[in-house]
Amino acid sequence: MSASHPRAPGLPRGDSLLPAWIKETVRAILDPIVRLALAFHVTANTVTVIGLVITVVAAILIGSGGLLAGALILMGGSLLDAVDGALARATGGGTAFGGFLDSTLDRASEAIVYLAIAAYYLHEPAPTWPVLAAFIALAGSFMVSYSRARAEGIGITAAVGIAPRTERLVLIIAGLGLAGLGIGPALIAALWIIAALTVTTTAQRIWHVWRLTAPTRG
């Protein structure tokens, strides 16, 4: 849900790898949902929490072997993910708490999805490498978000890097969906790609902060 709530001023998001037409289509789907939420006075924070609940439902399905169903529910959840931000903008710009809750529960959602994937593989034969891949993908995703949040704490924008959350989510949903359709290696490949991209992005961000703070180090 991090793509949604407005950020502090002067903190642009990393460039997205998704084509513009996908974003336009998503926007067209979201518009009626946002209007409905506005009509029923549902707040952005409520939508954020509902998004987490949907992720938990998807995780339970994934953990018990329902990869395709889990992928479809996660997809629905990520649409909702964009609703909270649109809702916050429509009702006057969003609050600092809204942004905080949104990104904190985003991290929780990611953790829950990878935990579910690990639980799934632990019931399969030869779990070692897939579970370690899920572990590294989770750790790497957290490092990407943490390094950015920590940099913002010292006043530096570190939204650089090649693995924004939306792209990670698309990869993992695609991997889950394909594995659910019988192409098991797709999920393992998605995990390793996310692991590699996030570890690289973390290194990029450390390097970025190092460069930007060079003048103050004298």
Add this chain to the structure above:
Amino acid sequence: MSASHPRAPGLPRGDSLLPAWIKETVRAILDPIVRLALAFHVTANTVTVIGLVITVVAAILIGSGGLLAGALILMGGSLLDAVDGALARATGGGTAFGGFLDSTLDRASEAIVYLAIAAYYLHEPAPTWPVLAAFIALAGSFMVSYSRARAEGIGITAAVGIAPRTERLVLIIAGLGLAGLGIGPALIAALWIIAALTVTTTAQRIWHVWRLTAPTRG
């Protein structure tokens, strides 16, 4: 290594659960190391990176079954962890990059230790619950750090909570050491305690930020 580098002004650390005499003893051990580092012009950031390398060595030992050896090396690494901060203070107060690098590599260290513990259990019989406990302990530890860093990004100090990093580290080293001495359940218990404490702390921090931002929500 987050206990070490000086924080931005006005950002006090959470109260520690460790007794003062332990901290005094550690300080007495550290003093000669800090002097040595100063004499050889070793920078605080170099010490931070050496700390990560030591963690990787400990992780390789843990992953291949050397739990006791891993615990002892981790203990040495955490002493070094306090050296970088002392060194930064001794050489003029530490830089913004030093603090950023320190806490970012702290997260990487935590991830590497839990990954190693997961790898260890994946070679043991009945890995499911221990691996999931390691997963939740990692995710919870990250959530604790992330929620704090993200709160600092919006100008709020969220160092509240019952699971500071030093205490997590003591728990995990004790669990590893006892498991290495043959008391296997100690490590599993340590993982579940850390999982419970960190998830609770994250909830506390979200609640804390919610309370503190209440006036601006009107």
